[in-house]
Structure formats: C-alpha cells, structure tokens
Amino acid sequence: MSCHNSVVVQASADEVWNVLRDFLDMSWAPEVIEQCEPQGGLPGTQIGAKRILNGTFQETLVGLDDHARTLRYSIDDGPDAVSKDNVQGYIATVQVLPITDTGESLVLWTSSWEWSGGGVAQFCNPIYQALLGQLQKHFR
C-alpha cells in the first residue's frame, strides 16, 4: 500500500528544493506543523537526523540527494494509524522535478510501508495534501 500526492509549485526546482532539503526546518508549513523538535543533535542535512512533529510524529531522515532533489524519511512512531503498533517499515519520499517550459516545479510526496493493520493511507493522504498546499502558499 502507498500514498501518492503531487502539486505544481510556482517556483523553480532549485528554489523549492532549497526550502525542502533541511529536514529540521518545517517553517514553510506553519498552519500544519506547529512544532518541529530536533532530536539527537544531528543537523537537518545529515543522514540519521531525527525530528518530532507536533509532539507526536517521530521521524528519521534516511536519504537526501541534492542531485536528484529527493528526500526520504521513516516514520518510526506516531498517532493513530501511524503508531508503531499499526504500521511497520514506513518510508516517505519527497521529490522535486523541474517543469522546464514554465520554470515551475512538480513536487511529489509519496510513501509506502511493509505492513499495517489498516487505515494508513486514509490517515496520511490529507496530511500530505495539507503540507503540499502549504508549500504552494509559501511560494505564491
């Protein structure tokens, strides 16, 4: 099972990537992420960096690629459907692609997991849609 959400953002791929690539800075999504608490002391571009979002989502940066403009993280524990009792092997991927004819970019926020007790996509899709909406608003 998996989530697939994507939007066009009115900024270049480099500009959008520059905002997204720091795993510990979610200040571009103020209406969705009220609190982004770093854990463990690693900077937001070091693999293994950890954050707690809104006091509940525990996430770890597992991949970052400036060349492919791609970021990958795990959800290790969280509320409801993404608690560690209900989902295992949860990996989310954020990718920025250039739209060459307008200079804008496409941002894809996808995720998949190895096992779950159900309800994960229904829980996560609205969150990703809200985050992508915040990203559009940030560059409008």
Add this chain to the structure above:
Amino acid sequence: MSCHNSVVVQASADEVWNVLRDFLDMSWAPEVIEQCEPQGGLPGTQIGAKRILNGTFQETLVGLDDHARTLRYSIDDGPDAVSKDNVQGYIATVQVLPITDTGESLVLWTSSWEWSGGGVAQFCNPIYQALLGQLQKHFR
C-alpha cells in the same frame, strides 16, 4: 550529456499515457511529425518496433511500461547532429506523472547518449519542446 524537457498537460496521466504509448502513432503531433512510417511489421506496443519520422529519424522502441507510464526508444540514425556518425547510444525516455491536486499530468521527455561529436542537445531540445507543445495542444 543529456536533454531535459517537461510540460504540464491538461489531462489525466491515464489519458495522456493512452495517447503516447503507441510508438507508431504520432498523429497527436501533426505540426511536427508529418510522416511516421512503420518499419519491420511489429505493432507499436511491441518492443523492437521501428519507425521513420519525417523520412529521416530512424528510431526503435526499446522499452514500454504501462505501470510506470514510461516509454523508451533509441535513435539509430537521423539528420545532422543525430546521424549515426555524430552520436552513439542515443536513448530517449518519455514519462507521464499524475498531478494529483488538479488531475492534470506532467510529461517528461529526456534523453542521453554515450558519445557524440557535439551539438546534439542544441539540435534535439527544440524538437522535444515542439513535440511537448503539440501534446499540450492535443488536450486543450
């Protein structure tokens, strides 16, 4: 070296892919491709299908994937910068991605090659831009 061109098309990924996936049907690009001549008798969704575009570009379908909505072909010979004397190992890839918040799609037309005597990107980029423009027009 490589070419990277992409546009937003006002139709769903499935609709756009349905038009693109037949390698021997270029009727969606009438202002750029005046003639698409099948060679060798294979249908346009069989790997190994061959076409000659506008009497000069000799191309072979090397990959087609309905799941990833991706098509891949080689240019085996052609005019000017894409003649077999000037470029070797030329592979082009066309991919369709859904833009979930609007129901539109992003189409990427990229290419790369193993060796060239120069001038390939300058020659090919305007052609891919024209083809992508035709695709947008087809769905407008």
Add this chain to the structure above:
Amino acid sequence: MSCHNSVVVQASADEVWNVLRDFLDMSWAPEVIEQCEPQGGLPGTQIGAKRILNGTFQETLVGLDDHARTLRYSIDDGPDAVSKDNVQGYIATVQVLPITDTGESLVLWTSSWEWSGGGVAQFCNPIYQALLGQLQKHFR
C-alpha cells in the same frame, strides 16, 4: 509489503536477458512451470501479453525494457494467497544487472502489492526462489 529475491547467474546479462525477455516462454524453468498457456494472441514481447501458468496463475505483461533489462507483470488472479480476493495491485519486476568483473549477472525478482488479506510474501517467496534456481541451472 513486498518480496525481494536475487541470485547470481553464470552467464552475461545479455544472455540471461535474452532468455527472460519473452513473457510467453518459460521453458527455462521446466521443474517449476509445467504449463505456460498464452492468452489473447499477443506475442511475448508486446505489452499486454497474457499467460496462464500451471493452469492457475493469470498474469499480464505490463512493462518490458531492453535497455534496462527489466520486465514487469501483474498477477491478475491465482491460487491461494494470490487469488484476486486476497491481493490487489500485485506487480512483479524482474531485472538483470551485469557483474562486470566476472562477466556474470545478478537477477532480481521483486514484487509488491497495494492491498492483501495476508500471506502473500510467504506464498510467493518460495516460488521466486525456485524460479531463480531454475535460471541458475539453465546456465550451468
């Protein structure tokens, strides 16, 4: 959820791919696939080709790529854990990679699915291991 199986085969990537790429020819796995029945009349390198394996597995070729030496198919219905009532959106991918220092190749047989009632990996992993064992034997 997903399956991941891979083996080294004592033949070049081109030789192995040449055996694997025809979706309707499973004669290289005689001890596992007793019957490979084509359905619908398309040849085994045309996207959309269908086969029934051992009278029960109903599969469709959804992707084939001579450049990436990759083949992708869906299981549409089958026995036990892969019946259409127990699994949805089942896609398997076979890829051949060259091992350059020995001239051998690595073959990866992976699969994933969108939803299942359980037991799919336990059912499928031994089948893929048996198929990959047959492939090794074919080239020994």
Add this chain to the structure above:
Amino acid sequence: MSCHNSVVVQASADEVWNVLRDFLDMSWAPEVIEQCEPQGGLPGTQIGAKRILNGTFQETLVGLDDHARTLRYSIDDGPDAVSKDNVQGYIATVQVLPITDTGESLVLWTSSWEWSGGGVAQFCNPIYQALLGQLQKHFR
C-alpha cells in the same frame, strides 16, 4: 558517456553499506587511497561533505540513502581526464544490493558526466575496478 563497474562482495548488504556510507572514511581501500583529507568540517554522512583523495581528487557528497543503500558524489576537480577543464557535471553513484540466496551483495560503482573533452571513462574505469577490488579484499 558513463562508467559501469560491479563486483560481488562476500558480506551482507548491511555490512558492506556500513563500510561505504561514511564519505570521509576510505580506510577500506588502503592500496588505492593513500590519503583522504576532509574539507570544510562537515561529517561524512552530511550532504555537502567534501574530501580530497590522494591530494588531487576534489569530491563532494551530493546524496546518501540508507534505505536504498546508495551514495552519490561529484568530482569537482582532479588530475588529467577529470580536471575541471576536461569534464563537467561529473556524478558517481555507489549502490549496494543484497544477493538473497547467498547472503552476499553486489556493489555497483557507476558514473556519468554532462560534458568532457574525452578520455574520462578510460581514466576512471581502472580506478573504480581497483576500489571495488579493495572492497572485496576488505571482506575476504
């Protein structure tokens, strides 16, 4: 143009990845890399980390992915064919894949570049082969 080199290593994908993932530790290749000098103060798992190999190869970590066991770096300047006057946009990728039936792993060291004055593959292939030989020796 591009380089493609790969070898089987007698250790699990996790063990091999654990050795490779620190961009600033090349101690597993003592016969090829006599000196690995960190530049700029970032640790070897932070994107943007820089190293100078053997006093001449200037390289930057551009991607690292623990999930895909993939590392990507640029060569920014170097001797002979990889000097910045002879090659532009040089990106190398190292990937570790599990070989499930033996518990060993395949390591792929590939690279590509946007432009060069020639001779890059001839210069780089023996270096990658030597590095991969060192990796095999490290785990033997």
